[in-house]
Structures are given as structure tokens and as C-alpha cells.
Amino acid sequence: xxxxxxxxxxxxxxxxxxxxxxxxxxxxxxxxxxxxxxxxxxxxxxxxxxxxxxxxxxxxxxxxxxxxxxxxxxxxxxxxxxxxxxxxxxxxxxxxxxxxxxxxxxxxxxxxxxxxxxxxxxxxxxxx
Numbered sequence: 001x002x003x004x005x006x007x008x009x010x011x012x013x014x015x016x017x018x019x020x021x022x023x024x025x026x027x028x029x030x031x032x033x034x035x036x037x038x039x040x041x042x043x044x045x046x047x048x049x050x051x052x053x054x055x056x057x058x059x060x061x062x063x064x065x066x067x068x069x070x071x072x073x074x075x076x077x078x079x080x081x082x083x084x085x086x087x088x089x090x091x092x093x094x095x096x097x098x099x100x101x102x103x104x105x106x107x108x109x110x111x112x113x114x115x116x117x118x119x120x121x122x123x124x125x126x127x128x
Contacts, residue, residue, distance in 0.1 A: 013067035021061035 012030040015022035019039075028038040045053035065085050072078045084091035 012064060014061065014064040016067050021057075022067070023057055023060045023064060026064060026067065027060075 015025035018025040024038045025035050028035040
């Protein structure tokens with residue numbers, strides 16, 4: 001197995017399969033490092049620094065974005081996911097705009113198909 005640098009590997013997200021907020025698992029997957037040792041380092045850091053490491057852990061849990069349910073394949077999906085996490089209203093407005101555009105296109109197609117020039121009953125009656 002080849003080790004990837006953090007920039008080439010998985011982006012930094014909180015894992016959905018983590019024990020406490022998924023921070024350690026997310027960091028381990030991002031760095032392509034063992035989850036066990038990442039948790040050991042976090043616990044040792046908590047013991048040695050008192051509450052500072054716990055505060056940093058909670059802060060990381062609040063600032064790190066949650067891992068997507070499905071893998072992100074392209075930049076458009078990534079942009080939508082990050083916009084959804086930062087502002088759900090903007091993401092919903094974007095979806096509404098897309099569906100409105102699709103609805104207008106479908107309406108235009110229906111208008112063309114149901115126009116008098118394409119009246120199927122008239123065509124069938126002419127051939128009889």
C-alpha cells in the first residue's frame with residue numbers, strides 16, 4: 001500500500017464512524033495514519049496538557065465539516081456539499097433555481113409537442 005500525502009489523499013472531514021465526534025478518525029484518514037495511534041496521541045495529549053487538548057478537540061469537532069454520506073466525485077458536487085454545510089438556505093435556493101430551470105425546459109418541450117403542428121389526432125384522421 002502506498003502512502004499518499006495529505007493533499008493527495010482524503011480531505012479533512014469529521015468521520016461519521018468515529019467514537020466521539022469522529023475527529024480522531026477523520027484526522028487519521030486524512031493523514032493516512034492508524035486510528036488507534038491517533039487516539040492514543042489524543043488521550044496522551046489530554047493527560048499531559050490538562051484541559052487544553054480537550055478544548056482543542058472540541059474546537060476541532062465544531063470547525064471540521066462532517067464527512068459526506070456519498071463520496072464526492074467532481075468539483076461541482078464538492079462545491080454544493082460545502083455550500084450546503086455552510087448555508088442550507090443558499091443550497092436550497094440553488095436547488096430550487098436548478099429545478100425551476102428544468103421545469104421551464106420541460107414546459108417548452110411540452111409546448112412544442114402539444115402544438116397544433118404536432119397534433120397526433122389530426123395526423124391520424126388525415127391518413128384514413
